[in-house]
Amino acid sequence: MRTRPQPSSPGTTTPAEMNAVVLDRFGAEDELALRRIAVPEVGAREVLIRVRVAGVASWDAEERRGHYDGVFGIPSRFPYVLGWDAAGTVAAVGPEVTRFELGDRVYAASMPVPRGGFYAEFGVVDEEHAAHLPPQLSMEQAGVMAWDALTAQSGLELLDLRPGQTLMVFGASGGMGHLAVQLARHRGIRVLAVSSGADGVALSRAQGADAVVDGRAHDVLAAAEAFAPGGIDAALVTAGGPAAERALRAVSPAGRIAWPNGVHPLPAAAPAAPILSFDGDRGRAALDRLNAVVEAGAFTPHVAQRFPMARAQDAHRALREHYVGKLALLVADDEAAPDSSSRRP
Known part of the structure; x- marks a missing residue:
């Protein structure tokens, strides 16, 4: 069952289109382009996240080059949106979602196939693979981890x-x-x-x-x-x-x-x-165990570099250079950047 996104707040609706970094074909960094595409629809047990920060990882480059094409048993569809990690706020929920409400601060582990990843203003994920963002972490830290x-x-x-x-x-x-x-x-x-x-x-x-x-x-x-x-x-x-x-x-x-x-x-x-x-377990119980460590105050993801969406190509070039920790794509850096600077190690 699919539904159009529910209202994000009284009197407003989630837009039909969004800005996203897309691929029209697999290849080098130059294939990444910023443009407007449709906001994904929300399934019965899914959560639509208004993305603030997305993680940029080594496997994104492999996927960009087409090395994951077909490996999940699903044909690749273009425009193709990368991005497996993100943090943001809940913009809409499916009718069977019980754990999240509009406006909740969350982070998630998703897969770009078949419905697109998190290099976009909105991303959809099954509620099983999303978690509430502990106050000990910034949006930036949670978005990459x-x-x-x-x-x-x-x-x-x-x-x-x-x-x-x-x-x-x-x-x-x-x-x-x-x-x-x-x-x-x-x-x-x-x-x-x-x-x-x-x-x-x-x-x-x-x-x-x-x-x-x-x-x-x-x-x-x-x-x-x-x-x-x-x-x-x-x-x-x-x-x-x-x-x-x-x-x-x-x-x-x-x-x-x-x-x-x-x-x-x-x-x-x-x-x-x-x-x-x-393989990594991204189910609800695993997320709960991870949050317990975060809430104990013993966990600080390190963000080495940050890139606005318009510089996604540069973010992927940085994957070929030496860096420590993680790289972040600031999808909405007006909110993400200020609350992260004081928490970096």
Whole structure:
């Protein structure tokens, strides 16, 4: 069942059209264009979000190039709107929605197929994949975190480490990695953060990692041996490649390695410890568990750079450069930017 969006406030209606960053074909950054398209319709159990901030992530670039075309069993349709993460306010709800009301501040983890993502003024998502925004986070922080945080949380739950056990987070200063460090510390796990660059090392230290090594400049295996002489209990890998494959030698054969589906390349040779592949859980219960960590005051997503919608091409070019944490697309920066500056780490 589909309905047109319900009134966003008494006497007003959600517009029929919106500004969005779209693709008319897959390709390079220059294919991204800002123009007006129809606001998505709202299903019975769906929430229409007036987007304030959308996350810009590495998988957006893969999707932009067409590497996800057809992988979800649904044909790609143009104009195609990217964007898996967002925060904003509820603009409309379907008739069967029970958890949200108009005007609620929310964040969400969605999928651009089949009905469009969050590089737009409005985005629609099943209420199961949306959550109320805790007051501890700014709109900007919440807008970039959902998929990475939920995937990191799922990996840690799969590893099921006890307080005091050791974890190596490979890619600890990246989007997923810097959130995994904080989630692990909240669980009382001892964390060796393999970060990138001086800024990445500084971020991981600020977030409470027990030990930090610059994976680009120093010997990760030596750092791991000093951190856990008997072998590290587990690893969470957020970036593949030869450096990750070598670092995994530090994991005890009796340990475990959590490897999110979609992180490439996979190891050419199997490490001694088993690899556990998994997907991020974005259901209501998982969102509730994430919010509990946020509300405990132990979680701060780091936003490295911010781009207005008109500079979406520049945001995607920045994905090819070195940065730590996350990139944000300010869909309505008049509201998003002021409440975020005081909360950045």
